Amino acid sequence: MARIAGVNIPTNKRVEIALTYIHGIGPSKAKEITGKLGIAPARRVQDLSDNEVLQIREAIDASYTVEGDLRRQVAMNIKRLMDLACYRGLRHRKGLPVRGQRTHTNARTRKGKAKPIAGKKK
Incomplete structure (x- = not known):
């Protein structure tokens, strides 16, 4: 190999x-x-x-x-955006979609599993 x-x-x-x-x-x-x-x-x-x-x-x-160098470079680019506190950095910080996708519905990949809302029982 x-x-x-x-x-x-x-x-x-x-x-x-x-x-x-x-x-x-x-x-x-x-x-x-x-x-x-x-x-x-x-x-x-x-x-x-x-x-x-x-x-x-x-x-x-x-x-x-x-490999590792590329992963490190991408991580540093994201960290730089977060430190600048620009719009993209804030979206990364909050764990929301960065490139303008809708979040009212969908966006579950970035937001994670849906959190149940209390008081919705009949």
Whole structure:
């Protein structure tokens, strides 16, 4: 099993698909990486040589923010908004939708499970 950016890549999958298991690399970036290195996207991870795995690892380290660094960067961006106390920061603080969605109904993912209201019994 190949280990790239601290993630165990599944060996039986195609290289293009296996790279998407890394947080921060989606299908388009995976295609870009395989194209840049000249690796056929249809090849399986188990068929890659150690040298090719090393090339992929170096390409990702050099060009992309992935895994822990990306998670930390996103968390710091949200924290910055919250410290600024701008509208988006306040929405993050209150645990409400940030991008203008309605909250009168719906928004259950951000708000959490509905709280029962006392006095609604017959």
